[in-house]
Amino acid sequence: METGEDITVSSRRARAPVMSDVGRLAGVSHQTVSRVINGSPHVRPETRTKVLAAMEELGYRPNSVARALVTGRSKTLGVVSFDTTLYGPASTLFGIEQAAHEAGYFIIVASLKALNRSSVTDAVERLRRQGVDGILVIAPHEEAGDALLHTHADVPLVAVEAGPDDGVAVVAVDQIAGAVSATQHLLDLGHETVWHISGPPNFIESRKRQEGWRTTLQNAGANVPEPLVGDWSPRAGYDLGQHLSRDPKVTAVFVANDQMALGLLRAANEAGRAVPGELSVVGFDDIPEAPYFLPPLTTIRQDFNEMGTRSLRALLHTIETGEPPSSGTLVPAELVIRSSTGPAPRSH
């Protein structure tokens, strides 16, 4: 076996080297190795060099599990999320991960199969067992939010994208303001009123967007049509859009997300209703595809990445200082005007 030429790490592969191996090679105690690794100031430069060299030679890799056991800190954060396939959650997760990486933390994801109380509770529980230092929840859902109220006990937790109004720290986009500017934009264009395709009612975002839409219409003295309820999918937008497209009174629609707006666009196209000539539509999210819809979609941009970053920072602040997270951070939403909206057609 001993070829004699193989002097690299891989030769004495019986067991990964540990601190005392490094110490032995460097002629110091394992504690000094620990000091070097943790950047203690009380180590002579030459000792440090020797230790570093020994680490290099052995290919030493600190065992963070052992460290976590003794410090009580794992430097990992849990993220529970519903559908990470969707653009919003995926982007938020991405932002969180980037920020965590910079802060020296790892992200453990626990995605939810169903959106109900027990699955959220269960996910949080699993993460705590795993020893995470804090938890982020991307589940802008009513029941999920409720569940958090009964869970967050001994580990810092912040809700992202939406959450209960109190009891838990929430970092979210200003959904209401976004919906207001979407609706107002349509009103300003001269439309008598604005129809609405909403998301599922148990999503907090659905309700906020609907609320913003409704109050804007009311404030303008406009008639408030019955909102149509979708499920965020393009298919729902298409199905609901077929109804809307048949009704000539409908000249402006605020759709609760871009995917459903896409479905509506197709329905309008098939029904021969010109967008924006006869029908104006505004979406929500500003997914990367939105500028290339036919026509390019006017929508409300949510800065998911920023939301991820901010929520992570809030969580980290709590973890590191022990102060409760400041609740209610709102990330602004921005109206992006493209070509799917235009002046109201001359009425009859």
Add this chain to the structure above:
Amino acid sequence: METGEDITVSSRRARAPVMSDVGRLAGVSHQTVSRVINGSPHVRPETRTKVLAAMEELGYRPNSVARALVTGRSKTLGVVSFDTTLYGPASTLFGIEQAAHEAGYFIIVASLKALNRSSVTDAVERLRRQGVDGILVIAPHEEAGDALLHTHADVPLVAVEAGPDDGVAVVAVDQIAGAVSATQHLLDLGHETVWHISGPPNFIESRKRQEGWRTTLQNAGANVPEPLVGDWSPRAGYDLGQHLSRDPKVTAVFVANDQMALGLLRAANEAGRAVPGELSVVGFDDIPEAPYFLPPLTTIRQDFNEMGTRSLRALLHTIETGEPPSSGTLVPAELVIRSSTGPAPRSH
């Protein structure tokens, strides 16, 4: 402080209960508690009951960090991924997470800022420090793949979605077959040849799709036009699509992903080229929006979820049996015909 009424867990909150606390309350040793938790057969039913009751009363939560330290198994898997914002990687990640959950594993994500050797090496290194039991890499990129060859040493690793041709286990969709069926579909429709908008050349998928397209044309004796190179974004599809739309000879285009196909669709629309009347287009991926494009997009479906599941299973198999993962699993790709493709227009 002692109210006397608060007898629940939250009262003696100095420190989370540990095994010996449970043992003390149940009148057994901590080891017996361990046996109960790990389902050892050598525990009397009544003892088990007592222990369970004590755990319940104390709100005991096993410390998996301590367990990981002693067993050397953390029950966590690392996933390194490039852009989890994209539909493909996001879906794959989702599939992985679901499968991992079922198997009792956690997923730690490490996303890459840049696609180069060092960032991949670095991510893998970080994950190993963290003590993951295995690593999954979603980075269908040439350099990234190369990096893996020099990294995978003492922890099982499998590449997902694409990877180097050997040296590392790879679970991927059959890109070539997908590209072949896309191109053949167009040829069968009577098009003389098929143009191609490819992804960035350093993506393995780009090359495989291009290869499938090229060989199909060659086998059919068709002329092979110079492929246009995009970057997966709708914008690239649009920009490149403007060129293509101007050229009346172009009657069929195979686009390397759906997002670029969307851009092409818009460019064609603006140029007044009817799809599929004058121009047929096939995408790749089958993103959820594809059926609602104008017109609904014919595309190649990749089962990302399946790929995630399979790659996880392969990894787990290696971890649990020690056998090297079987290389080269291919997930089939499926042609989904919708309305963006049609017979070739009568030539001049």
Add this chain to the structure above:
DNA sequence: GGTCAGCTCGTTAGCGCTAACATTCCCGCG
């Protein structure tokens, strides 16, 4: 020159758990 502060390092004791062995008890058997 003695003292004491401060730097550098080593020694010891766990963190909470599991693995391995030791112990107790009960049963059946010759």
Add this chain to the structure above:
DNA sequence: CGCGGGAATGTTAGCGCTAACGAGCTGACC
């Protein structure tokens, strides 16, 4: 009635690391 053996439990020794303390050495100061 003693003894082997297995089932149920307890005891001990770490896993690899950090925290806390202690020891040796240097240098400055009175």
